[in-house]
Amino acid sequence: MACARLARKASAAKGAINVIRAAGAFALLVMGMLAPLGRTQQITLILDDLTGAAFSAQSIKLAFVGGGAAAIDIGALTVGAQSWKHIHLECKQLALERARIACDEGVLPAGEKIPLSFSYATDQRVLSVALKPAPDETWQMQLRPGRQGNDLTIRMDGGRLQRVAAWWPPDLPKINAGVVDGVIEYEGDGRIAAKLSLSNAGFADAVGLHAGEKLGISMALQAEPDAQALRWRAQLAWSAGEVFWQPLYLKSANQQLSMEGRLDAAHLRVARGSLRYPGIGDVTFSGDYDLGAKKVTGAQASAQAIPVAALYESVLKPFLDGSTLSDLRTDGRVSAEVHLGVDGLQRVDVQLDNVSLEDKTQHRFALFNVNGLVPWRAREATQAAVTVKGGELLKMPVGAFAVPLGMNGMRFDLKQLRVPLLDGYFEIRDFAARAGTANWNWQFTGDVGGISMDKITAALGLPVMQGTLAATLPMVRHIRSTFRVDGALFLKVFNGSIEVKNLVLLDLFSKAPRVQADVAMRNLDLGLVTSAFSFGNMTGRVDARIAGLELVNWQPVKFDVRVASSAGDYPRKISQAAVQNISALGGAGAAAAIQRSFLRFFEQFGYDRLGWSCKLQNGLCEMGGVEGMEAAQGYVIVKGGGIPAITVMGYNRQVSWQELLDRLKRVTQGNVKPIVE
Amino acid sequence: MKLRTNSHTLLGALLGVAVMAAGCVTINIYFPAAAAEKAADRIIDEVWQLKGGVPTPPAPAPGAKPAEK
Amino acid sequence: MKNWIMKTLWLIAALFAAGQAFAQANLEINTPGVAAIQGSMQKRHGELAPLYASGAVGLTRDGNVALRDPAAVPLAQRAAVNGLIAAENQDRAALYREIARANSHPEWEGDIRNTFGQRWIDRAQAGWYYQNAAGAWTRK
Known part of the structure; x- marks a missing residue:
């Protein structure tokens, strides 16, 4: 000097x-x-x-x-x-x-x-300055000649954190409370040692998405010059308070962060870092930050045997809020390693160790004992080998299966996935998912086979039906929030077939999912149908065509349905109960009329043709009967034939859909209860 | 067009109606603002339970705390 | 004579127009979709009402709700309140879309949102906060 x-x-x-x-x-x-x-x-x-x-x-x-x-x-x-x-x-x-x-x-x-x-x-050349902004607050500074240049010591005692808020980068949430105690030692040769503890500290941004309250953090920092850079080590321990960092809410649990690295004019490098999160585990990491470009140019992190339950509850769950995965019971352990390059994520390796997850309250799905390795690479084709020991789908048991997922950057493929379900299976083939601009687009084909109808209908809480469920899924595409089924969906039920064409599902995961389709049912065995729905026995076969079916929230709002006897030779019989039920659909009076007539002496009647149509629009059903047999004052629903024969006529052309449903419900429920007269 | 007889006039009138009816098919249907307000009010009544006495049930909510200002 | 015919013509035209107007007099809102969304919103309102009253949540001009005063919500509840707001806005968007679709005019969605935006505010209780035309929060 x-x-x-x-x-x-x-x-x-x-x-x-x-x-x-x-x-x-x-x-x-x-x-x-x-x-x-x-x-x-x-x-x-x-x-x-x-x-x-x-x-x-x-x-x-x-x-x-x-x-x-x-x-x-x-x-x-x-x-x-x-x-x-x-x-x-x-x-x-x-x-x-x-x-x-x-x-x-x-x-x-x-x-x-x-x-x-x-x-x-003056003799020792020591300058001491002390500020006392408040009785319990002191900022002391001492400047003295050291081994090399001047040494500086800053000592804080009850220092209000707001006073250093001006130093804080403006794009970070503002510090609004807190006290700092500690010492910063700076030596003339460039060495720095700091030991600080923050208490009752708080920060918040204006919109409330990032905030911390009553934080207690102790930190230690050491640094010394090394060539043109600074070698540094830092330890942080979080001992008190809570933080909300949208959507995460974290409470202090004595989490400890320690890092060491180098700092030069252009880069901040963390050579070794570790985060100890009590209850979850340890994460080790390293990384490079380009100070000029303000971006991470490379980083890697790894965590071993993290308990999934703790990870899900405190870290993952907030990110899944509102999705189907927002309320899970989880188990098992997961290890992961992540590599980040200049242009983003390079590789992710995830090892699953007996991971289980279960839809906790709604029981829609469950996967048990998932094991395997998922090695994802940004620019390389890899294959995940994941096995699942079992699970549940809509409360139906799912058997063991393997997921041979092919990955290549943001493209995922699945050649074949066969999942045992009840006593049959469903299979997904040629599944391909691609990341679109805003969301995922994917498609697959597949089929369902060998599932007993009685088992699946019982499991789904539907009227028990007989037969075996077999269905072919043509190409299913999901683009934006719309599912589209190209070609026909084919199901074999009631000894007949159901073909669903032009199936489109809009906003499937919203409050008001919308379904559009055209359905053709052929040769359904009326005996099976009527016994499944407790409608009084009928024998014969019917075809049904539903054109322009539109469901909103799974309830029909529009369709044009025509039911008619199938062509061909087969026994055609209709029971007394079924006749009454059909009549009851037309109102209570009609059924009583049959009861009063001689018809009540017969158990069964023969018929020639059945026919019924309903064109639903705006809550009204416009009804008709057997095609080509329109009478002046009504329409024919059952055209009699054989001995004894019975013909059922309908007179009401228009009925409220809700009213029709209510009547149907009364009829089918009435048949399962004993009738007391 | 000059109309000379009653029958011509009638024909013209019918034609006019037909043209108008046909025209109406292609006319843009403007947004029915008043109807929308009525529909909105009916839904708001339901959602906010405004019809039938107590306007809002004082149910406990996450994070509900009286305003401090 | 000609005058009489013109009058008749106009009467017919007027009747026709009236028919059109009558067809527009009501918007269809009795659909399963609207009912489902409305039910979900009604259930959520029990949780939102105290937040409107405390000023934590306010009504926006564009027919949504937003976190107005984060300080009125403890940190531990902030995620839940944000989730509530997000879910409500999702339902509202679905409602506006569903009404437009139910009336076979998907392009009305924006107009329906605007109408609702105004009516939510008009019908809000005293003490609740809403965004005025300039976008500033105002206490009703």
């Missing part, structure tokens, strides 16, 4: 004004000796610069007001990376002694008046 350069000038006005230009702190000492002050004298001292390695004060002006009081102006003060301009201090009693310059009761009028004291030991 340079020695003092002195100059002295006398002024005519108001006694002598000494102007001293000095560089370096030592000027003060010289002045103290050379200028004994008289009572009326006002002396202005101009000290140009006072510099240490991490500290500098420029354009310092000392004005002795008289009576020992003085005003000090500092043009610019820099401590570390922070600088202040035009600092003005007032000192009630400035002591200028042989070995000491001191101000015990100074005031720093910075908005509020902050009590300040400083002293400068």
Whole structure:
């Protein structure tokens, strides 16, 4: 540091004004000796610069007001990376002694008046400054010559965190509370050691998506220069408080973060980092951050044998809110390794170890004992080998299966996935998923086979039906929020077949899913249908065509249905109960009329043809009967034939759909209960 | 077009109606604002339970705490 | 004579137009879709009402709800409240879309949203917050 350069000038006005230009702190000492002050004298001292390695004060002006009081102006003060301009201090009693310059009761009028004291030991060249903005708050700074340049110590005791808020990057949530205690030691050779503890700290952003309250964090930082860089180590422990970082809510559990690395002008490098999260596990990581480009240029992280239940509850669940995975019971362990490159994610390896998950309250699905490795690469084709020991789908048991998932960047393929379901299976083939611009698009074909109808209908809570379920799924595509089935969906039920064409599902996962389809049913065995729905026995076969079917929230809002006897030779019989039920659909009176007539003596009747149609629109069903047999005042539903024969006519052309459903419900429920007369 | 007889006039009128009817098919149907307001009110009544006494049930909600301002 | 015919013509035209107007007098909202969404929103309202009252959540101009005063919600509940808001806005979007679809005019969705946006605010209780035309939060 340079020695003092002195100059002295006398002024005519108001006694002598000494102007001293000095560089370096030592000027003060010289002045103290050379200028004994008289009572009326006002002396202005101009000290140009006072510099240490991490500290500098420029354009310092000392004005002795008289009576020992003085005003000090500092043009610019820099401590570390922070600088202040035009600092003005007032000192009630400035002591200028042989070995000491001191101000015990100074005031720093910075908005509020902050009590300040400083002293400068001229022989040891030690400058000490203490600020006491509040009775329980002290900021102390000591600048002294060290082995190499000046050493600086900053000590905080009850320091209000809001005072350093100005140092905080503006794009981060604002600090709004907290106290800091601790010491920062800076040595002239560039070494830094800091030990700080924050208590009752808080931060928040304006929109409330990121906030912390009552935080207790202790941290230690060491750094030393190494070539053109700084080698550093940091340890953080989070001991109190809570944080909400949309959508995560985390509570302190003595999480510990330790890192070490290098910092140079262009890069911040974490060579080794580890996060210990009690209850979840350890994550080790490393990474590079480009300070100029403000981006991560490379990183990797790995975690071993993390318990899935703890991970799901405290980390994953908030991200899945509102999805089908938002309420799971989970089990097992997962290990993962992630590599990040300049252009994003490069590889992810996930090892599953007996992972199970179950839809906790709605029981829609469950997967038990999932094991295997998923090795994903950004630019390489890989194959996941995952096995599932069992599961449940809509409360139906699912057997063991393997998932041979092919991956290549954001393209996922599945050649064949055969999942045992009840006593049969369903199979998905040629599944292909691609990441679209906004969401995933995928498609597959497949089939369902060998499932007993009685088992699946019982499991789904439907009327028990006989037969075997077999269905072919043509190409199913999911684009945006729309499922589209190209070709016909083919089901074999009731010894006949059902063909579903032009099937489109809109907003399947919303509150009001919408389904559109055209359905053709052929040769359904009426005996099986009527016994399944407890409708009174009928024998024969029917075809049904539903054109323009539209369901909203799984309820029909529009369709045009035509039911008619199938062509061909087969026994056609209709029971007394079925006749009554059909009649009851037309209103209560019709059924009673049959009861009163001679017809009640017969158990069964023969018929020639059945026919019924309903065109549903705006909640109204426009009905008709057997085609080509329209009578003037009604329509024929059952055309009699054989002995004894019966013909059922309908007269109401229009009926409210809801009313029809209610009647149907009464009829089918009435048949399962014993009739008491 | 100059109409000379009643029958011509009638024909013209019918033609006019036909044209108008045909025209109506292609006319843009403007948004029925008043009907939409009525529909909105009916739904709001249901969702907010505004019909039938107590306007809003003071049910406990996550994070509900009286305003501090 | 000609005048009489013109009058008749206009009468017929007017009747026709009236028929059109009558067809528009009501929007179809009695559909299973609207009912499902409405039911879901009605159930959620029990949880949202105290948040409207505390000023934590307010009604936006575009027919949605938004977190207005985060400080009124403890951190531990913030995710749940945000979830509630997101779910409500999803339902509202579905409602506007469903009404437009039920009336065979999907392109009305935006107009229906605007209409609702205004009516939610008009019918809000005193003390609730809403966004005024300039987008500023205002207490009713």
